[in-house]
Amino acid sequence: MSAIIKLDNLTLGYDGHPAVHHVSGTFEQGSMTAVVGPNGSGKSTLLKAIAGVIKPLDGSIIRGSDWRQGMAYLPQSAEIDRSFPADVTDLVALGLWKQRGLFGGISRADAERLEAALQAVGLAGFERRGIDTLSGGQLQRALFARVLLQDAKVILLDEPFTAIDERTVSDLIGLVRRWHGEGRTVIAVLHDAEMVRQVFPQTLLLARELIDWGPTEAVMTRENLRRSRGMTEAWDEHAPWHEDGHNHGHEAAQ
Amino acid sequence: MSFYQLLIEPFAQYGFMGRALAGAMILTLSAGPVGVFLTLRRMSLTGDAMAHAILPGAAAGFLISGLAILPMTLGGFAAGLIVALLAGLVARFSIQREDSSLAAFYLISLALGVMLVSLRGSNVDLMHVLFGTVLALNNDALIMIGAIVSISLVGLALIWRALVAECLDPSFLRSVSRAGHPVHLVFLGLVVLNLVGGFQALGTLLAVGLMMLPAAAARFWVRGLEAMCGLAIGIGAVSSYFGLLISYHLSVASGPAIILVAGLIYAASLIFGRRGVVFSRLHSRRHRIA
Numbered sequence: 001m002s003a004i005i006k007l008d009n010l011t012l013g014y015d016g017h018p019a020v021h022h023v024s025g026t027f028e029q030g031s032m033t034a035v036v037g038p039n040g041s042g043k044s045t046l047l048k049a050i051a052g053v054i055k056p057l058d059g060s061i062i063r064g065s066d067w068r069q070g071m072a073y074l075p076q077s078a079e080i081d082r083s084f085p086a087d088v089t090d091l092v093a094l095g096l097w098k099q100r101g102l103f104g105g106i107s108r109a110d111a112e113r114l115e116a117a118l119q120a121v122g123l124a125g126f127e128r129r130g131i132d133t134l135s136g137g138q139l140q141r142a143l144f145a146r147v148l149l150q151d152a153k154v155i156l157l158d159e160p161f162t163a164i165d166e167r168t169v170s171d172l173i174g175l176v177r178r179w180h181g182e183g184r185t186v187i188a189v190l191h192d193a194e195m196v197r198q199v200f201p202q203t204l205l206l207a208r209e210l211i212d213w214g215p216t217e218a219v220m221t222r223e224n225l226r227r228s229r230g231m232t233e234a235w236d237e238h239a240p241w242h243e244d245g246h247n248h249g250h251e252a253a254q
Numbered sequence: 255m256s257f258y259q260l261l262i263e264p265f266a267q268y269g270f271m272g273r274a275l276a277g278a279m280i281l282t283l284s285a286g287p288v289g290v291f292l293t294l295r296r297m298s299l300t301g302d303a304m305a306h307a308i309l310p311g312a313a314a315g316f317l318i319s320g321l322a323i324l325p326m327t328l329g330g331f332a333a334g335l336i337v338a339l340l341a342g343l344v345a346r347f348s349i350q351r352e353d354s355s356l357a358a359f360y361l362i363s364l365a366l367g368v369m370l371v372s373l374r375g376s377n378v379d380l381m382h383v384l385f386g387t388v389l390a391l392n393n394d395a396l397i398m399i400g401a402i403v404s405i406s407l408v409g410l411a412l413i414w415r416a417l418v419a420e421c422l423d424p425s426f427l428r429s430v431s432r433a434g435h436p437v438h439l440v441f442l443g444l445v446v447l448n449l450v451g452g453f454q455a456l457g458t459l460l461a462v463g464l465m466m467l468p469a470a471a472a473r474f475w476v477r478g479l480e481a482m483c484g485l486a487i488g489i490g491a492v493s494s495y496f497g498l499l500i501s502y503h504l505s506v507a508s509g510p511a512i513i514l515v516a517g518l519i520y521a522a523s524l525i526f527g528r529r530g531v532v533f534s535r536l537h538s539r540r541h542r543i544a
Binding site: 051052053071072073075078079080081084085086090091094097098100102103130146150 | 294412413415416418419421422423424425426427428429430431433477478479482
């Protein structure tokens with residue numbers, strides 16, 4: 001197995017305050033990793049940085065060659081305008097963007113893939129439903145169908161199961177497992193420790209600092225979880241800058 | 255008075271009426287769809303701000319060569335683009351949102367424009383620029399409007415998919431493509447272009463009316479995007495026709511008459527439209543069993 005994403009002494013944050021602090025490690029190609037940690041521990045920030053939405057304050061993210069074959073990123077609160085006059089097909093078909101670009105049409109094969117994707121997420125028959133009439137769970141199913149169509153090697157999911165009922169969750173977990181079986185790299189931010197233990201082989205436990213990263217059973221120990229909870233969410237406006245005498249390895253990065 | 259005299263004769267007998275009708279109807283072909291996207295992007299007031307912003311450019315053209323079509327159009331287009339770009343840049347590189355910076359720039363622009371016009375012209379000239387002279391459209395102006403509408407329709411067709419994606423799910427578009435920002439700018443360019451096209455007929459201030467009112471009214475009747483664009487064009491055309499008729503028979507100002515008819519249609523749609531106030535109240539209790 002080779003590395004598809006390497007974090008090198010990565011620090012992320014806003015206004016100079018770190019949300020993710022000096023994290024290093026490797027996501028193997030085809031691995032399936034849960035990113036867990038308390039609220040404010042930097043999980044979403046880490047995912048955004050991997051997706052390329054925000055830039056590192058310090059350190060770097062090195063992406064493997066497989067990366068070019070596509071990344072699908074499902075953010076925590078998608079900025080979808082539910083009042084826009086679009087139906088489920090319009091929304092899901094966005095997943096074909098890479099193939100279609102600005103002008104390409106939907107080929108018959110694409111239409112079949114779209115149909116299959118809707119079938120796979122349990123939304124067959126919803127093609128012409130307006131997106132303003134979908135429930136939260138149905139919308140999430142549609143977004144998973146879009147990820148399916150993106151056919152990406154790397155799939156980033158940010159709290160994909162929040163406020164979703166059990167049946168939808170178990171359907172969508174099935175999809176995530178299928179992606180893993182197909183050799184795709186899956187990284188998901190999750191809150192449900194039970195689900196992490198059952199479904200995800202790898203876990204990255206984050207509490208601004210990296211607490212532990214490795215096989216799930218080795219990471220999700222009582223001791224580690226206790227340590228992660230000890231993290232403070234405090235955002236000290238007057239915290240000294242690292243350069244002012246705090247030696248955390250910045251020199252190495254420079 | 256026969257139907258012919260009432261409804262058709264004014265346009266058949268007087269060249270200026272025919273040209274006014276042609277100009278307004280051609281204009282609505284692209285102004286309608288552009289207006290639909292403006293309303294869907296919650297940028298209705300942006301259209302208004304841009305309409306003010308084109309004034310100093312048009313005024314500069316007016317200063318150089320009087321009430322001539324081409325210099326005023328080019329000047330207006332340039333001024334509109336500059337304000338749109340500046341507002342976009344400020345939003346990108348500062349904490350201020352685009353709407354506040356746009357408001358700041360268009361106010362500066364408007365004051366500058368009025369001052370420029372007052373340097374040379376009379377109040378009558380200022381009224382021309384602000385409220386247009388649809389009855390004074392000559393063939394040059396019609397050709398200009400035709401060119402602007404053609405460019406707009408081609409432009410809109412080219413960016414259509416990206417624009418829809420940008421409205422529907424901007425963060426997704428960012429994750430798969432870099433098209434989002436350029437598409438936004440091209441769209442703003444089209445808005446400015448259509449306002450400039452409209453201002454000879456309706457003036458800088460009312461041009462936006464033929465863009466926004468039909469689009470806003472269409473939303474009360476239909477669901478789909480294409481249907482909305484089509485209906486907006488239809489409402490714009492109907493407003494132009496009846497507005498000009500009213501202005502002819504009652505001897506009132508033509509530009510405002512067109513916009514007022516569009517306003518009436520908007521008000522009627524708001525109340526009686528399929529998705530308007532009355533209908534959604536009346537039928538809110540009706541439902542299927544599953």
